[in-house]
Amino acid sequence: xxxxxxxxxxxxxxxxxxxxxxxxxxxxxxxxxxxxxxxxxxxxxxxxxxxxxxxxxxxxxxxxxxxxxxxxxxxxxxxxxxxxxxxxxxxxxxxxxxxxxxxxxxxxxxxxxxxxxxxxxxxxxxxxxxxxxxxxxxxxxxxxxxxxxxxxxxxxxxxxxxxxxxxxxxxxxxxxxxxxxxxxxxxxxxxxxxxxxxxxxxxxxxxxxxxxxxxxxxxxxxxxxxxxxxxxxxxxxxxxxxxxxxxxxxxxxxxxxxxxxxxxxxxxxxxxxxxxxxxxxxxxxxxxxxxxxxxxxxxxxxxxxxxxxxxxxxxxxxxxxxxxxxxxxxxxxxxxxxxxxxxxxxxxxxxxxxxxxxxxxxxxxxxxxxxxxxxxxxxxxxxxxxxxxxxxxxxxxxxxxxxxxxxxxxxxxxxxxxxxxxxxxxxxxxxxxxxxxxxxxxxxxxxxxxxxxxxxxxxxxxxxxxxxxxxxxxxxxxxxxxxxxxxxxxxxx
Numbered sequence: 001x002x003x004x005x006x007x008x009x010x011x012x013x014x015x016x017x018x019x020x021x022x023x024x025x026x027x028x029x030x031x032x033x034x035x036x037x038x039x040x041x042x043x044x045x046x047x048x049x050x051x052x053x054x055x056x057x058x059x060x061x062x063x064x065x066x067x068x069x070x071x072x073x074x075x076x077x078x079x080x081x082x083x084x085x086x087x088x089x090x091x092x093x094x095x096x097x098x099x100x101x102x103x104x105x106x107x108x109x110x111x112x113x114x115x116x117x118x119x120x121x122x123x124x125x126x127x128x129x130x131x132x133x134x135x136x137x138x139x140x141x142x143x144x145x146x147x148x149x150x151x152x153x154x155x156x157x158x159x160x161x162x163x164x165x166x167x168x169x170x171x172x173x174x175x176x177x178x179x180x181x182x183x184x185x186x187x188x189x190x191x192x193x194x195x196x197x198x199x200x201x202x203x204x205x206x207x208x209x210x211x212x213x214x215x216x217x218x219x220x221x222x223x224x225x226x227x228x229x230x231x232x233x234x235x236x237x238x239x240x241x242x243x244x245x246x247x248x249x250x251x252x253x254x255x256x257x258x259x260x261x262x263x264x265x266x267x268x269x270x271x272x273x274x275x276x277x278x279x280x281x282x283x284x285x286x287x288x289x290x291x292x293x294x295x296x297x298x299x300x301x302x303x304x305x306x307x308x309x310x311x312x313x314x315x316x317x318x319x320x321x322x323x324x325x326x327x328x329x330x331x332x333x334x335x336x337x338x339x340x341x342x343x344x345x346x347x348x349x350x351x352x353x354x355x356x357x358x359x360x361x362x363x364x365x366x367x368x369x370x371x372x373x374x375x376x377x378x379x380x381x382x383x384x385x386x387x388x389x390x391x392x393x394x395x396x397x398x399x400x401x402x403x404x405x406x407x408x409x410x411x412x413x414x415x416x417x418x419x420x421x422x423x424x425x426x427x428x429x430x431x432x433x434x435x436x437x438x439x440x441x442x443x444x445x446x447x448x449x450x451x452x453x454x455x456x457x458x459x460x461x462x463x464x465x466x467x468x469x470x471x472x473x474x475x476x477x478x479x480x481x482x483x484x485x486x487x488x489x490x491x492x493x
Contacts, residue, residue, distance in 0.1 A: 009128050009188065010128050012128075012187070013127075013128030013129065013186070013187055016124075016182055017141060018121075018145075020080075022148040023087065023175060024114035024118045024148075025148035028056070028148075029053075029283070030153070030155050031056075032152070032153055033157035033287070034165040037164070038103070041165070042100045052100070052104055055105075055107040055108040056111040057111070057213070057406055059115060060111040061402035061406060062209040063206060064119055064395045064398050065202070065255060065392065065396060066202045067115040067119055067120070068119035068123075068394055068395025069254050073191070077187045077190070080117060080124060081184055083116025084117055084183065086109060086113030086116070087176060088172060089109075091110060091172035092170070093105075094169040095166040119394040122378060122381075123382075124190070125137060127190045136317055138379050138382075139318065139374075140317050141378065143371065153305075154298075154301070156168055157298020157299050158299040158302060161297060200246060201250065201253060201254040201255070204242050205240070205243045207236075208236045208240035209240070209399070211233070211237075211239065212233060214236075216409075255396055259392075259396070264383075264384035266452075267451075267453045270400075270449045271332070271446040271447075271453075272400045273407070273446075274443065274449065275404065276404030276408060277404045277411065277443075278340070278438075278439035278440065278441075278442035278446070279408070279439070279443065280406075282346070282408075282436060284412070285432055288428075290304060292428060293352055293428050304359075307360060307363040307364050308366050310367070311368055315371030315372060316372075319372045320376065328376035328379050328380040329380075329450065329454070332372070332380070335369045335370065335376075336369065336373055336443055336446045338366075339366055339373065342365035342366030342367075342368075343362070343366060343439050345362035345365060347436035350429055350433055352428075369443075381393055411438065412436075413435070416434075419433075
């Protein structure tokens with residue numbers, strides 16, 4: 001009976017966290033293919049339309065760490081439900097927005113809700129799933145989230161083409177309403193360290209990331225020498241240095257710098273940033289290539305991306321289970337190497353008149369690579385830290401991904417603009433080709449960085465309950481032992 005109850009709890013946790021993570025991840029790019037329709041209905045200039053994308057990305061990126069900290073302090077299930085309610089309400093507000101300013105404000109509120117929900121999905125899932133089955137659970141969770149990131153343009157294009165742009169946001173509402181009572185009834189409450197909130201650290205990190213991400217997003221439009229861009233980069237960098245210095249001294253750090261003494265944690269976060277830099281920027285440009293040069297409608301372009309995006313559903317659960325047997329490093333390295341190879345194949349075959357068949361090998365290889373990356377990465381992140389630190393570790397990894405995505409769009413778009421443009425199909429390809437090589441190089445470097453992850457990553461462990469003193473970082477146990485502890489400690493109902 002106990003085993004059946006545990007299994008049922010794990011299944012519900014997987015369904016709830018995966019669906020919530022899907023909505024939060026999907027809204028990163030779902031609006032991009034709807035921008036012309038939004039401008040036709042609501043008016044506004046190009047900068048207003050850009051903010052319908054950027055408002056979500058910025059608030060999501062800069063508040064992820066704070067969302068994880070709030071969950072650790074006040075209860076992960078409680079804050080998860082609160083974040084889900086904010087996201088759902090903001091989605092309805094976006095659909096009902098009477099003007100462009102209201103839409104931008106609603107998108108920012110969506111980002112706040114997503115920043116609370118997203119880092120807590122993984123910690124809640126870890127608390128509910130037995131250690132021996134976490135690889136498979138992380139695989140399914142990773143597949144769903146990876147599919148959401150890559151399928152954003154497809155979903156946005158299909159909904160806009162056959163319904164209206166408002167339905168991009170309306171679709172979130174019934175899902176959110178259904179998930180709220182399920183989360184309250186089916187998820188188990190858990191907490192992180194019962195410490196004070198690190199408000200100064202949160203302010204420094206949020207302001208620093210805001211300055212950097214804002215500058216990266218606006219750099220192409222305003223020019224990289226524009227005083228606002230230079231100020232954003234400079235002040236943002238200074239604030240991030242101040243954040244690190246403060247976190248090293250405060251007794252209640254939001255992001256304990258001791259986490260980075262773990263080679264696994266440091267390497268996997270650096271690899272995640274580089275992976276999203278190459279992947280996010282490439283998908284952003286390739287979806288435009290299929291529409292602007294290939295002549296496909298938004299939905300047709302998304303369908304032709306399915307060999308890439310749908311591969312996650314097939315490969316990622318297998319990769320998660322395999323990581324339980326041989327460890328995460330070889331699977332992550334292989335996935336990143338294949339992702340880099342796929343982007344390089346795109347760069348080699350892309351021409352104005354290239355057939356879809358010629359692109360298919362690159363799509364398949366990229367899809368397999370992305371799928372191999374996601375599940376083992378979640379496993380490595382969660383097993384590289386103590387149970388009590390899993391919330392903040394999840395938030396840090398998600399923040400790295402969001403910053404990497406923003407950086408990828410900015411850098412690859414800058415390369416694209418410097419070498420080509422939208423004047424003709426040839427002009428577009430002239431810009432796309434070096435941008436894809438840049439993305440491939442970033443992911444290849446990520447594969448090299450991932451080699452630094454220990455073969456059987458080890459995680460620090462406490463000697464007793466979470467409120468007891470912990471052993472030094474030099475005292476380690478295996479990732480599986482640390483993961484097993486998550487099922488026994490840190491749970492309060």
